[in-house]
Structures are given as C-alpha cells and as structure tokens.
Amino acid sequence: MPKHSRRLLRGTVLICALALGATACGGSDDGGSSGKAVSEADVQAALKKGGTITVWAWEPTLKQVAADFEKEYPGVEVDLVNAGTNEKQYTALQNAISAKKGVPDVAQVEYYAMGQFALTEQLTDLKGFGAEKLSAQYSPGPWNGVKAGGDGVYGLPMDSGPMALFYNKKVFDKYKIEVPTTWDEYVDAARALHKADPKAYITNDTGDAGFTTSMLWQAGSRPYKVDGTKVSIDFSDQGAKTYTDTWQKLLDEKLLAPVTSWSDEWYKGLGDGSIATLATGAWMPANLASGVKEAAGDWRVAPLPQWTAGGKAGAENGGSALTLPELGGNKELAYAFVEYANAGKGVQTRVEGGAFPATTAQLTSQEFQDTKFPYFGGQQANKIFAESAANVADDWSYLPYQVYANSIFNDTVGKAYVSGTGLADGLKAWQDASVTYGSEQGFTVEK
C-alpha cells in the first residue's frame, strides 16, 4: 500500500508538473506583487496590525521559532502546518497553486526544488523587500540556492548541508583502517573493511539523486546550466567522469550496502556498524542523536574526502529556504516571519534546537565552533562543518524541473545499482530523459 500510493503520488507530481508547465506557457502571470517595493515601515506596520499567517514547513525547530515570534508580536498568529516532507509538500503546494486556493503564506522549499517554483513565478521575488541586502549574511552555497540561477531572491536560506564524512570510529579502530582523506583512499578503506567483515560496508547507496548531484558538485562537474528557459544538461564533463570512475569501483566490487537511506534498516545499519560511513550534510548529527542512540560515542566527523590529495572542495547536500508563494496572502507579515526565522533571532533558536545554520555569523562564531557534541565523543564537529560550508563552490545550479528529474533518477541511473549498466551510461540515460522532458515542457534544452 505505501509503495503503491507513493507511485500514485509520483503520478500526481507528474500531472501537476505538466499542469504547471501548461500554465507557465499560457502566461498566467497576472502581475502579482513581485518586485513591488515594500519598505521596512510597511512590514513594521503589518506586525503592529497583526493577523494570521500560514506556514508550510517540516523543519522541526520552527515550532519554537513560531512560538517566540508570537510572543514578540502578540497580534500575530503563526499557523505552522507540516504538509509533508520534501516532494509530498511540493505536490501539495503545486496542487494548491493550480487550484488557486489554500496556498500557504510561507512555504519551506529545498534549494534543489527552488528553480521549479521560481522560474514559473510562483514564488515572490523578495528583492522588493530589500532581501538582496542580506546576501552577505549567508554562506555562498545557500545564497546561490535561493537565487535559483536567476536574478531574483526567491527565499531566505533557512539551513544548509555542507558535506562532511561521518564515520563509525569504533569500526575503523577495530579493523585498524585509516580514515580516508581522498576518494581513492575511501575505495581502499571500503575494500579493507568488507574483507575484514563481509557484513560491513563502507556506506549504503542504492541510488539517490540528491547524493549523486552533490558528489558531482564536489567533483567539479556542472551538468546543469540554466539561463531563463534555456537549459543545458551534460553529464560528460571531466568532473562527472572523475566521480563515475571512482564510484563504479565501489559498485563493481559490491562494496556498497544495498540499503536505502532513511529506512529502518538504514538506522539499524548505522547503529550496529554495518554501515561504517556517511558522506552527507551537516544536518545529520540531529538524526544520529535521535535515531541511532545505541551508537552514541562511536561516531566521529571528518572532512569530506577529496578528489585530489590536499584539495578543499566542498558541496552542499540538502538544505532549504523559506519562501513566499506568489498566491499566498499577507506578504508583509509573511516576510517579517521569514526574516525573523532565517536572518534574525530565530536563527540562534534553531541552532540551539539542533539545526545547521546558513548564516555566516553563526557559522563563524566562537560559541558555535566550540560546541562539543557528546554524540561524537565530545568532538567539536562544527569546526569541520563550518570549514566545509566556506569551501562550497557557488556556481552550481539545479534544473528548473529538478523535482521531476530526481523522481526519474531511479528509472535511469538506478539501473547501475541493480544490473550491469555502467554508472556513466546511467547518467547518460538520465540526461536524455531529462532533456526530453524539458523540451516537452517548453524549455530550450541543449545537450
């Protein structure tokens, strides 16, 4: 049943994406308030006047922020609704937008999905509120994310996921394996570990679009180039080749645990040492601490392995912003909340709640960097995360229909994980399918 409904959901996403394309081509833009200047005084007046705003977000730390915000501005009520996580929420948002009813005033959107909503002008350009002045407050990756490859500012970054290598030190110590600093060493460590314990794997991977694109990002590949409705997709650059050559070894030698991330099996593997490392975003500690309690003290954090020895390339994995859907109401109040949560007092509240910030003030503060993580045996892991955040190249872009593209990842690249298809061929198939879909949607797509 869950599997079935997920497929149904995916179908709905597709239908909605199609509908979205149609309306975009039909030119449904009825002006809206994009670009209209709203002064600080207008926002203050709205706060004084009060009212209710509906916020769609799944980020758990926002609960406290909403409560604090209501306390600070007694006339304002924040209706925080968890309308589902990632794609589920996008489906709901897309449905509400096509129905033109029930659109929230504020919506959480991940960076990879930003383009899909921004390009079709479904999100308010916050430049009208003077948001571009806030750019210096954020680290480069997330700020690049909210610009979605265009000139507008379609949201304020909420969190970010600079990548690092989480590893189970107990397992590494037991088999006397060095913590890898390059991806070549990582492959060697994978071999050594699996040989020492056939039940243990260096990591799990069954094909994950978010992970693969992040790895490409770090390897220097820039498969997507977006200029308005002109898009090019190319997975054949040197960076992509670097990644596929290395990862293919792990696939060929069956060194990756066939466990899907976020499943109960995954949590189990992280706990019992059969999944020894995770290369993922800096938001991971909260999940480890609450979901893998039994391995507290076993895990540590190391910088993300590099493609060239001594390199310092970083990449973002995950992370999201708060946006103002064009059809939402109460724009001034909505912006005031977003600014409070993501640029004002709310940031500190969220960091204390375990979120990983996107603001440089927090990332570079002594207090943040000195925070000791009991879960990581007292390690000051934020130092590693903050450095990683600073090293993210900011010229990456996602497709304006990345949500759809990611949904077909497993039909194309996924084959490399279950059959003899090469990873590079899988990426080529993904490229072709993405090009076809983009052309159908009215984009000018070049390979």
Place this chain on the structure above:
Amino acid sequence: MTSPVVTVPDRSATAPAGASRTAPRLRGPRRRHTPGRPRRSVLLTVLTGLVLLYSLVPLAWLVISATKSQEGLARSFGLWFDGDFALWDNIAETFTYDDGVFTRWLLNTLLYVVVGAGGATFLAVLGGYALAKFDFPGRRAVFAVVIGAVAVPGTALAVPTFLMFSNMGLTNTPWAVIIPSLISPFGLYLMWVFASEAIPAELMEAARIDGAGEARTFFQVALPLLAPGIVTVLLFTMVATWNNYFLPLIMIKDPDWYPLTLGLNSWNAQAQTAGGEPVFHLVVTGSLITILPLIAAFLLLQKYWQSGLAAGSVKE
C-alpha cells in the same frame, strides 16, 4: 472446485442429528464422505495453512514489535521478543507524544467513520430499498450508473475531487473527507440485491393493506429484515473509511484534522526528515492500536456478516 462433493454447511445443520454419525459405521470401516464430513484434502489443508500463515505472520510481527523500544526494534529479530518488554511504555508514549496528538487523530477517525461510513450505509440502505422495491422510470439508467461507479477506483477520482472541493473552499476541513465517504456504489448495489431477496413483496403488500404508510413499512417491516445486509455494508464502509489514506492525504493539510492513517504516516516520515526524530516504536504501537477497533468490529459483527454474505445463495 472439482471436488465431487458439494458442501453446503447449512444443510448439515438441518440433517437429523444421528444420521451422519451412524451412517459410516454401518457401511464398514471405509469412510464415506457426506456433506457433514467432507473428504480431507491434504493439498487444500496445506494451501489454507499457507494463507493462514500469510495473514497471521504480519499480525504477529506487529504484536511482537509493539513490545519493543526504538533501540530494541533495531537490535532484535523481527519475529521474536527483545529482552526488555516496553509495550506499556510504548502505549503510554503513543498517547502522550507530541502533546497527545494521537488521541486527536483517533477521534478524527471515529468522526469520519461514524458520520462517513454511517451516512454511507444509511444512504445505501435507502437507495437500495427504493431501487429494489419500487418500479419507476429510469431505474435501468440508475443501475447502469451504479455498476459503472463500482468499476471506477476512488483514487482515480481523488484529484478531480480535490480541485472541486478546493473551489468550494472545503479542503482542509472534515467535510472534505466525510462527503466523498458518503457515497458507496458498492454498498448501494449490495443493498439493492439484498433488499430484493430479503423482503417478500407479499409482506410489503400486507403492511400496506393493514394501513401502514411508506415510512412505517420501511422502518418497521423492511429494516429488520435488512439487518444482516446493513451490517455487511456497514462493515465494508467502515473498513474503507477507517483505512482511507489517499483521499485525506490530498484533502487535509492540517495535522489537527488528520485521521490515524495520515497521522501514523507523518510520524513515520519523521525518520526521513533532516533534524526529525525517528519514532518507529510509536508508529508500530500506534498501528497496533489503530487496527484493534476494526478487529473488534469484525468479531462482534461476524454473525451478521456471514449470514449477509450467504444471503440468496441457497434457494428455499
């Protein structure tokens, strides 16, 4: 199916008590197969056993897993108990977690079932009775529409229904779940068939001759005769509404109006959220609590349910 002996359990009950017991003895040691004592088939027994296992193992897993803590779930074998028995803690935590939202979901589900399934049954009974017992123009057309409606899966209609409700401003309210649940083409069809078999035309005529109005004939003469059918339809619609997932999923965004199915799913999704707290033990315990009322309903209404299914299968 190809068994030479057709077994009709009802008939064995009406056979003389001694007959089936003495007959085999008179005819020597070889067993004869009578309707009361059908031949045992190893193949059928094995197949039934497999089906039994197939349906009971997940249930056993659920019951066993509900006794484990979050860590226990990860470290122990699925079909056996973990060292520490955490069932009571789990139940308590299920009802208190996140400010006791589970209770709210339970009440929501009850509301949807009582109003939605209850209403659907009521409408199906009224409609089925009318279609079976009254001759009016357009009856065939109604029949065609109902049969057609049975064939359309509810999920296919979900998105159009969403757009329609959204235009009426009803999404995110309980009505968005209740109103579509009120319609049960299959229930109507079943009631129709049942009513035409169960209520003799002579009885209705007699009631009318005695001066009973149409309402009185329906409520005092027809309704008691329809009871087994009503219970059958009620069970059908109850199960459908209780387990309804897709409709509320697209209609309801406000967790305060979630039914249990959506609520449990949102707890499950916490494990897939950056910064979320995995609560698999609560999802499992919550699921167990969720199915208990359905199991109770089936056991309590079993008698009616069976006689309802068999209605019309034997010609008297």
